[in-house]
Amino acid sequence: MSAVRVDERLVVSGQPQLGDFGGFAKDGFAAIINNRPDGEHPSQPGNEAEMDAAKKAGLSYSFVPVTGSSITEADIRGFQSALRKAGGPVIAHCQSGKRSLMLFVLGEVLDGRMGAEEVQGFGRAHGIDLAAASDWLRTWNSQRPRVKGFFDPRTSSIQYVVSDPETQKCAIIDPVLDFDEKSGATGTVSADAILSYVKSEGLEVEWILDTHPHADHFSAAHYLKQKTGAPMAIGDHVVEVQKLWQGIYNWPTLRTDGSQWDRLFSHGEPFKVGSIDARVIFSPGHTLASITYVIGDAAFVHDTIFMPDSGSARADFPGGSARVLWHSIQGILSLPDTTRVFTGHDYQPGGRHPRWESTVGEERRTNPHLAGIDEAGFITLREARDKTLAMPKLILHALQVNIMGGRLPEPEDNGQRYLKFPLNALSGSPW
Incomplete structure (x- = not known):
């Protein structure tokens, strides 16, 4: 497993083995972020196996799967959220570490802590080609x-x-x-x-x-x-x-x-x-x-x-x-x-x-x-x-508000607003 330290809270790496997780905990890491979608290669352990191994090792675990061609701002924010919640140093991995570093760097640029012109130099300093991150930023800025x-x-x-x-x-x-x-x-x-x-x-x-x-x-x-x-x-x-x-x-x-x-x-x-x-x-x-x-x-x-x-x-x-x-x-x-x-x-x-x-x-x-x-x-x-789905728990609450454009029921003579429930009007009860 190749590993690159980005800063005091983040290491990005290629695919770790499940047996490595206990060692990560002993080395002071608090969390694993898996940036690899299931099914990329027959040899990868997969999300459920990694989640189980992290739990046994006492590590928190986040699943933020991405492909290089389809990263969105939601993925970048999901990665940042996982870092914030980790409570300590993190190992983020994909197949090689490139996608994990891309997510980190793109978040730094979007939040103003790094300039777009610095991205590729930052990648070279860490031994990872981040040309795709620069391409992503150009596309994002033109949308x-x-x-x-x-x-x-x-x-x-x-x-x-x-x-x-x-x-x-x-x-x-x-x-x-x-x-x-x-x-x-x-x-x-x-x-x-x-x-x-x-x-x-x-x-x-x-x-x-x-x-x-x-x-x-x-x-x-x-x-x-x-x-x-x-x-x-x-x-x-x-x-x-x-x-x-x-x-x-x-x-x-x-x-x-x-x-x-x-x-x-x-x-x-x-x-x-x-x-x-x-x-x-x-x-x-x-x-x-x-x-x-x-x-x-x-x-x-x-x-x-x-x-x-x-x-x-x-x-x-x-x-x-x-x-x-x-x-x-x-x-x-x-x-x-x-x-x-x-x-x-x-x-x-x-x-x-x-x-x-x-x-x-x-x-x-x-x-x-x-x-x-x-x-x-x-x-x-x-x-x-x-046929396997129960009705949404708020359907009878919500429709009487939403067919009024979001207006709540008018207050009654005591100043209180009330919702009305028809009984046995919908099928799909989960008995």
């Missing part, structure tokens, strides 16, 4: 729009700020209003973090966008409109979802014309984020109202497809359809291969760090629900998988 993801661990949701570096105008996509179902408490910590970022970057909020009425978290769209004055928008098929859930909730006074939003987008409708052209793709299947926002070279695909190691979204909600979802996914996959794909959730398979950015080409080639599968195969796979 329009800029995309900042905010992962919400309570709901595994990702919220986005999508900005135009020329005009400093931005859109906020799928923001989360915090909710604790045990106490009934609501909060704005997640939404306020977005506002803090917007302020720190000198951005102006031009749009507050939801891709669909969410079933697993409350939308913070209304709260953010109150704070920023920016218009709220969603797809025009939201009226179908309102009518469906109006019946489920027995809510005759609910306005089912979509008037809770400032703009209802139709399929193909163009708009702009600053100077960047954007358009809407109607993408139903997960819900009746789901849409994809294509902004510049970035597609925000909500709950259609997930990261390439995670498959696709469920299609068994009221109004959902695996067949319809398949056709929506094909529309997304017809975008250019280099289109960046940003998903609405990440459930961290294998315990890896949160990720949310891929490309159309990666999805087509490597997503197990798409690669080499036809429509009939997808429907069979998706419907079988959905």
Whole structure:
């Protein structure tokens, strides 16, 4: 195993043997970061084996798997988070140590502790060619729009700020209003973090966008409109979802014309984020109202497809359809291969760090629900998988808020707000 000391807290290396882990602990290391995806080579131990060996050796362990061609900012931040949480010196490894050093160096540049012009010299000083890191930075600096993801661990949701570096105008996509179902408490910590970022970057909020009425978290769209004055928008098929859930909730006074939003987008409708052209793709299947926002070279695909190691979204909600979802996914996959794909959730398979950015080409080639599968195969796979899933724990809480654009129920005569629960209205209980 080749090893290179980067600084007092980090050593990067090639693949260690499981028997080495006890020695690492004796040498004063506190943690292992595995940057190698499973299955790269038959000889590698793999994530589960490394996790078990680290536990036996008393080391903490993080799984931040990357390939050199698909590193994203989420990977860099995941690596930094693992370093912070280690509580002592760390050995980070891939096959040779190159990817581990790339993640470290890219984080240093993004945070302003190293200049982009210093990267290759830093690599040479440590015996590792970092030309790929310089290429990554050039690409990152040229991207329009800029995309900042905010992962919400309570709901595994990702919220986005999508900005135009020329005009400093931005859109906020799928923001989360915090909710604790045990106490009934609501909060704005997640939404306020977005506002803090917007302020720190000198951005102006031009749009507050939801891709669909969410079933697993409350939308913070209304709260953010109150704070920023920016218009709220969603797809025009939201009226179908309102009518469906109006019946489920027995809510005759609910306005089912979509008037809770400032703009209802139709399929193909163009708009702009600053100077960047954007358009809407109607993408139903997960819900009746789901849409994809294509902004510049970035597609925000909500709950259609997930990261390439995670498959696709469920299609068994009221109004959902695996067949319809398949056709929506094909529309997304017809975008250019280099289109960046940003998903609405990440459930961290294998315990890896949160990720949310891929490309159309990666999805087509490597997503197990798409690669080499036809429509009939997808429907069979998706419907079988959905039968194993319980309903989201917040679906009955969230829909009555989200079909109102994120507005909480009006206070009753005692000043208290109340949610309403229909009993036995949905199938999928995990008895």
